[in-house]
Amino acid sequence: MALPQRATLDDVAxxxxxxxxxxxxxxxxxxxxxxxxxxxxxxxxxxxxxRPNTLARTLRRGGTTPTVGLLIGEMSNPFxxxxxxxxxxxxxxxxxxxxxxxxxxxxxxEERVADALLSxxxxxxxxxxxxxxxxxxxxxxxxxxxxxxxxxxARNLLADAVLLQNRAGARQAAEALLNAxxxxxxxxxxxxxxxxxxxxxxxxxxxxxxxxxxxxxxxxHLSDDVVEDAVARAALDTAEPPTxxxxxxxx
Amino acid sequence: MALPQRATLDDVAxxxxxxxxxxxxxxxxxxxxxxxxxxxxxxxxxxxxxRPNTLARTLRRGGTTPTVGLLIGEMSNPFxxxxxxxxxxxxxxxxxxxxxxxxxxxxxxEERVADALLSxxxxxxxxxxxxxxxxxxxxxxxxxxxxxxxxxxARNLLADAVLLQNRAGARQAAEALLNAxxxxxxxxxxxxxxxxxxxxxxxxxxxxxxxxxxxxxxxxHLSDDVVEDAVARAALDTAEPPTxxxxxxxx
DNA sequence: GTGAAAGCGCTAACAT
DNA sequence: ATGTTAGCGCTTTCAC
Numbered sequence: 001m002a003l004p005q006r007a008t009l010d011d012v013a014x015x016x017x018x019x020x021x022x023x024x025x026x027x028x029x030x031x032x033x034x035x036x037x038x039x040x041x042x043x044x045x046x047x048x049x050x051r052p053n054t055l056a057r058t059l060r061r062g063g064t065t066p067t068v069g070l071l072i073g074e075m076s077n078p079f080x081x082x083x084x085x086x087x088x089x090x091x092x093x094x095x096x097x098x099x100x101x102x103x104x105x106x107x108x109x110e111e112r113v114a115d116a117l118l119s120x121x122x123x124x125x126x127x128x129x130x131x132x133x134x135x136x137x138x139x140x141x142x143x144x145x146x147x148x149x150x151x152x153x154a155r156n157l158l159a160d161a162v163l164l165q166n167r168a169g170a171r172q173a174a175e176a177l178l179n180a181x182x183x184x185x186x187x188x189x190x191x192x193x194x195x196x197x198x199x200x201x202x203x204x205x206x207x208x209x210x211x212x213x214x215x216x217x218x219x220x221h222l223s224d225d226v227v228e229d230a231v232a233r234a235a236l237d238t239a240e241p242p243t244x245x246x247x248x249x250x251x
Numbered sequence: 252m253a254l255p256q257r258a259t260l261d262d263v264a265x266x267x268x269x270x271x272x273x274x275x276x277x278x279x280x281x282x283x284x285x286x287x288x289x290x291x292x293x294x295x296x297x298x299x300x301x302r303p304n305t306l307a308r309t310l311r312r313g314g315t316t317p318t319v320g321l322l323i324g325e326m327s328n329p330f331x332x333x334x335x336x337x338x339x340x341x342x343x344x345x346x347x348x349x350x351x352x353x354x355x356x357x358x359x360x361e362e363r364v365a366d367a368l369l370s371x372x373x374x375x376x377x378x379x380x381x382x383x384x385x386x387x388x389x390x391x392x393x394x395x396x397x398x399x400x401x402x403x404x405a406r407n408l409l410a411d412a413v414l415l416q417n418r419a420g421a422r423q424a425a426e427a428l429l430n431a432x433x434x435x436x437x438x439x440x441x442x443x444x445x446x447x448x449x450x451x452x453x454x455x456x457x458x459x460x461x462x463x464x465x466x467x468x469x470x471x472h473l474s475d476d477v478v479e480d481a482v483a484r485a486a487l488d489t490a491e492p493p494t495x496x497x498x499x500x501x502x
Numbered sequence: 503g504t505g506a507a508a509g510c511g512c513t514a515a516c517a518t
Numbered sequence: 519a520t521g522t523t524a525g526c527g528c529t530t531t532c533a534c
Contacts, residue, residue, distance in 0.1 A: 006394050008511055019521045024513060034519060049390035054370040055306045055316070056511035059526050065306070065371060067350070075336035078329075085326035088353055092360075097367050098351045099318070102339055109343075116348050119305040120316060139300035143257050259527055270505045275529065285503060307527035311510050505534075510527105517522070 007048035016044035027052055058121060064145075067097045069117035071127040073105040080128065083150060087126060096123065107131040118145065129154045152195040166196050170203030177244045178211045184219060186242035191222040204246065258299035267295035278303055309372060315396075318348045320368035322378040324356040331379065334401060338377065347374065358382040369396065380405045403446040417447050421454030428495045429462045435470060437493035442473040455497065 013023040018037060025033050026041045033041070044050075058065050068091055072080040088098045099122055101113035110131040117125060124146040125137070134149075135156040141147050147154070149161040177185050187204045189197055201220070208216050219242060264274040269288060276284050277292045284292070295301075309316050319342055323331040339349045352368055354360035361382040368376060375397040376388070385400075386407040392398050398405070400412035428436050438455045440448055452471070459467050470493060 004393055009513095010511080020511095021513075021522080022520055025520085028513075032519070037519080049394075051366065051370050051391075053310070053372070053511055055310045055372055056526090057513070059304070059306045059310055059528090060511080060513045062526065066367070067371070075339045078332075081329070081332045084351075088326045088351065092353060092355070092364070095367075097364070097371070100335075100339065100349050100351055102343060104343070113343070113348070115302065116317070116346075119302050120318070120348070121304070121306055140302075142255055143300075261527080271527095272506080272529080273504055275527095276504085279529075283503070288503080304527055307510090308529070309510095310512090311527080311529045313510060503534100506532090508529105508531080510529090512526090514525090515523085518520080 007045075007050040009050070009052070011048055012041060012044045012050050015048060016040045064121045064123040066095060067099045067120070067122045069099045069101065069114075069120075069122035069125045069127075071110065071113055071117065071125065072100070072102050073128055073130045075102045079151075083128070103130055105130050111136055124148065126150055127154070128152060134159070164196070166199035167203035167206070170200035171207045172203075173246070174204045174207030175210075178207060180244075182244040183213065184240055184242045184244075185213075186219045186221060186245040187216065188221045188246055190224050258296075258301040260301070260303070262299055263292060263295045263301045266299060267291045315372045315374040317346060318350045318371070318373045320350045320352065320365075320371075320373035320376045320378075322361065322364055322368065322376065323351070323353050324379055324381045326353045330402075334379070354381055356381050362387055375399065377401055378405070379403060385410070415447070417450035418454035418457070421451035422458045423454075424497070425455050425458030426461075429458060431495075433495040434464065435491055435493045435495075437470045437472060437496040438467070439472045439497055441475050 009023050010020050013020045016023060016037075018041060022033060022037060023041050023045075026038050026045075030038055054065060068087070070084060070087055072084065074080070084098070084100065091098055099117055099120065101117055103110035103113050110127075110129075114125065114127065114137065118140055122145075125140070126148050127134075128150050129152050133156050134147075134154040137147050137154075137157050137159075141158065147157065147159045149157075149159050151163065153159075153161045153163065174185060185204075185208065187201060189201065191197075205214075205216055208214065208219075218238065260274050261271050264271045267274060267288075269292060273284060273288060274292050274296075277289050277296075281289055305316060319338070321335060321338055323335070325331070335349070335351065342349050350368055350371065350373055352364035354364050358381075361378075361380075365376065365378065365388065369391055373396075376391070377399050378385075379402050380400050381403075384407050385398075385405040388398050388405075388408055388410075392409065398408065398410045400408075400410050402414065404410075404412045404414065425436060436455075436459065438452060440452065442448075456465075456467055459465065459470075469489065
């Protein structure tokens with residue numbers, strides 16, 4: 001069964017009795033078209049259910065589509081959702097659409113999805129880097145595509161980054177516990193080789209060292225177990241169990 | 252400062268010493284190119300950091316981009332996140348990218364964002380309908396773009412829908428409480444004119460009526476308050492407070 | 503196995 | 519204010 005054809009600007013122009021360019025102007029610079037002409041074109045467009053082809057427009061203009069790519073690790077992490085929600089909110093205010101992809105936290109996935117997003121000519125690429133290296137994006141950066149790292153800095157790539165103060169936050173948290181009188185403060189986290197974890201652990205150590213408690217080896221529990229398990233084990237395995245503990249979640 | 256130019260297939264072909272079409276074939280039907288030629292082309296592409304232009308390819312092919320649009324109400328609702336996560340997971344397995352937009356739960360927003368997604372030639376449009384009417388999508392459906400409603404049926408539009416069994420679920424929940432001996436079972440929900448709410452309320456009423464408790468007017472609390480507030484009020488305002496209650500969340 | 507010409511739908515540059 | 523020509527980067531004929 002033959003589907004009806006999609007109407008093009010040519011069809012609209014023909015029906016409205018104007019040139020293709022005039023019809024085009026109605027969409028790109030309407031003030032340069034006489035009001036009467038404009039109405040005719042719009043009426044024709046409605047009749048034909050015309051929808052401008054963004055692909056053709058972008059191709060001709062040589063720019064990017066009104067989209068911004070967001071590349072995250074895995075979709076199920078609620079932290080990424082919060083990030084995506086904030087980004088989407090800002091973008092929609094500017095008439096941009098969010099294009100999302102997830103790398104499933106694999107090196108190969110990250111590059112593959114970044115490639116897909118870039119070949120769709122997104123206006124910018126926001127990413128939460130999870131691969132060990134983002135140098136594969138350097139060419140794109142040199143071509144002028146903004147690449148921005150979120151939550152973690154990119155590695156081997158000159159890119160702006162939006163980061164949290166992980167180290168200072170962890171330090172202050174530890175200081176607060178120290179001020180409350182705690183001395184044996186445990187630090188629990190997954191051993192993932194992630195920037196945020198490094199920073200938080202460093203902040204914790206700084207605070208402990210400043211309080212004269214520099215030897216924290218016995219208090220640091222790096223494992224992939226859920227926090228509660230780790231807490232229980234930490235409490236049982238030690239002669240002097242911690243009086244405060246510290247779950248550093250991934251994100 | 253002049254940015255370097257993006258390499259095109261022509262550049263690659265020239266550097267590799269082949270015709271444009273041969274270079275093209277390396278990407279679309281590589282088995283039809285001699286292995287040696289293919290390697291030359293790929294080497295040239297790497298040197299030039301060539302990335303095929305999906306826009307141009309799609310435009311010429313006359314099809315759709317390898318993307319699927321998802322239109323949701325508001326980004327902050329965790330239910331939509333779960334939906335998006337599931338969709339993204341399935342899509343990525345097929346090499347498709349998710350393009351998201353949120354209508355901010357306004358009629359005008361829904362149509363505007365749907366338009367943006369469609370003019371980017373998504374392969375399909377998945378949507379959680381929130382406007383009162385989706386007939387504006389009928390033209391697109393006739394053009395062959397799959398439009399699928401998620402969580403709520405579309406109105407005035409012939410479209411497949413993926414729905415939960417809201418009515419049966421609510422009925423069964425009420426029955427379970429009835430079987431547990433409860434009689435005054437309250438139903439709390441926002442009064443939003445949403446399909447899911449209608450269905451759940453209907454299921455609740457069915458179960459109550461079947462138990463000979465047809466007059467549920469005093470037990471239904473429809474307001475936009477947070478559930479806890481409504482519970483408190485329901486308990487205080489009634490001579491005989493409910494022994495079980497029912498928060499029906501939006502989603 | 504490879505190439506030349508035409509054209510997808512649109513807009514920039516230059517008319518008029 | 520409106521029209522003409524050319525061409526964005528790619529793929530589809532149809533050649534060779």
